[in-house]
Amino acid sequence: MRRTILEVTELRKDYSQRRGLVSMLTGQGRVIPAVDGVSFYLRENETVGLVGESGCGKTTIGRTVLRLTDPSSGHIVFDGRDITKLSRAKLRPLRREMQMIFQDLDAGLNPRMRVRDILREALTVYERPSDAEIASRIRELLEQVSLKDSKLPNFPSELSGGEKRRVGIARVLAVRPRLIVADEPTSALDISIQAQVVNLLRDLQRDLGLSYLFISHDLPVVELVSQKVAVMYLGRIVEMGLAENIAHQPRHPYTRILWSSLADKQNTEESLYARSSATAEREQRTWGVFDFEQPVSGCRFAPRCPLYKDKGRPAICTDPASEPQLRDVGHGHVVACHFA
């Protein structure tokens, strides 16, 4: 059994929204639970995919587990150590073991520094290597991310999207991390380059034994790279299990909709008839607007849920006392729905 490198229990992150002078002075304001009681674990050398629509809290989870933002409650255990309350100073040596690849290609690339200096800086944050060591490490990093050394004197603005991404990854690898949170690592790239980067990330995982928390809305890519997938809706995990089960035997109505919206956009072999009837069926479900601000009573997906309508709006779905909890439906596949 592989070791657990990251374990998150009942993680909560509230953002408070204060409007106007009165609420600012009284300190009262609306609280938005961006992440609302999320638990999962990640084993060494494995990938957990995190999917969901924008605003569901994916990125907040990524940032919180690295302590880039502080959680409101819950626990984060990294490699056997509870880091939830660790001070900045104590956290610092751990930071090099957990890194983040940001969605923004330019994040972390100082526009006024050359590629060589960006990498040199990353290499000297935690250590004081000699110039010769730096040179050999830079060569090694370039090889790992397959970047030509002719790019070393270039500024980030002189690089293409794919090259920026590779420099970003090289910079992260420079500190030899064990856990990488990859937040939409491919979404800012062209299709032909996306495939290169996905292949690269998988190679690195194999060669360096990395663990990934892979945040993306690109479902086929998530299914391809992940062993486990967690589906989020409005700050909670609604379904989690092995990637192939989530993709091919989804239980939660939301997961089904996510994957079906992909299927009838993409399926090449599907006949025209089947496609149009699937479309018509989906069109019948009127979706409410995705809204954090509405108070949750019962299942938070109920207002958009096709199953809820099909079942004749059962009371349990909107009962404030019985928000559905994740329950095991076999093979470690968990789902939060009364009827799935």
Added chain:
Amino acid sequence: MDAPLLAIENLRTYFFSRAKRAFIRSVDGVSLGVARGETLGIVGESGSGKSVTALSAAGLVTAGPGVISGHIHLHSNGARRNLLDGLEKYARVTEQDGRVMAVEKDERGWRKHSETLMAGVRGKEIAMIFQNPRSALNPYSTIGKQLVETIRLHTNFKGENEARERAIHWLERVRIDSPRLRFDNFPFGMSGGMCQRAMIAMALSAEPSLLIADEPTTGLDATIQSRIVDLLAQLKTETGTTTLLISHDISVIQRLSDHIAVMYGGTVVETGRAAEVLAPEAKVRHPYTAALLASIPSADTIRRKSYLQAIEGEVLDTIEVPRGCRFYGRCNRVTEAIRENCAGLEPPLGDVASGHKVRCWLYPAARKA
């Protein structure tokens, strides 16, 4: 078959990059036709020139030097006009070894002349939907007001009340729920998907001859994306508006297009009926189209957890255009028999079947042409 509604011939649109101190040949000799009532989907990666082609057609290129030469014929309402008529005299290009050295363009003359040609065309004959609906809508004005303005300006519904009813009708047609309430909403009070629907309503309410949809689903959430695609598909059958659709997402293009043009490095590399170009079993295909299709994870790739077939190298920047085929540097199907051609001579867009053209030396049509 009657003449296409929009026929672009040999369009060239260049920009000057200050950072690189060089000219970028964004659109470099593009010819396309959009048949009446049909949808032409242009697919390509960023920098392929697909958006600039569309902007040029709508006369919306503002950066310099911009459109240099070509013809854009629009046949609508019985009139045939060339939107670039007589503009050649304002621009001259000096070229050396595949690199544009200088462009002399009389911007003021061009703009003045161009605006006379575009008056009554842009907005009325050609309407556009953009990628980011929120930035295209006026944040200080309600959705309803903006719709009414379009309708009164471009259609025969001139009265305040009839225009209002018409606007509500259009909000209904793009399936915005409770349209009478939404009429008084400001763009910021609406979700991204809603704004895009409002944008589509606004474009169609002018009853244009040609609708240009530039990445209409990009930037929206996955579930919303597929719903906007559904909507566009439904509106297509309902209104039959001729559409020029631009997207980097092949699945969107596939769903909505009758014809497809694949662009790379400022040129069209393949064009034909959508069913033919994207047919899974197609044997004749431009290597770039094939590679694009292969780089999308297929069910089989995912099941076997195998590698994605990436296209090596980077997207061509069109500053230094190679002497030969623009895709040569990344192509994996070059054979020894054609290598010399590929490296030294740009292949023509040759017919490989009726209505199906491919710009590649692999196919004899190119060698004959």
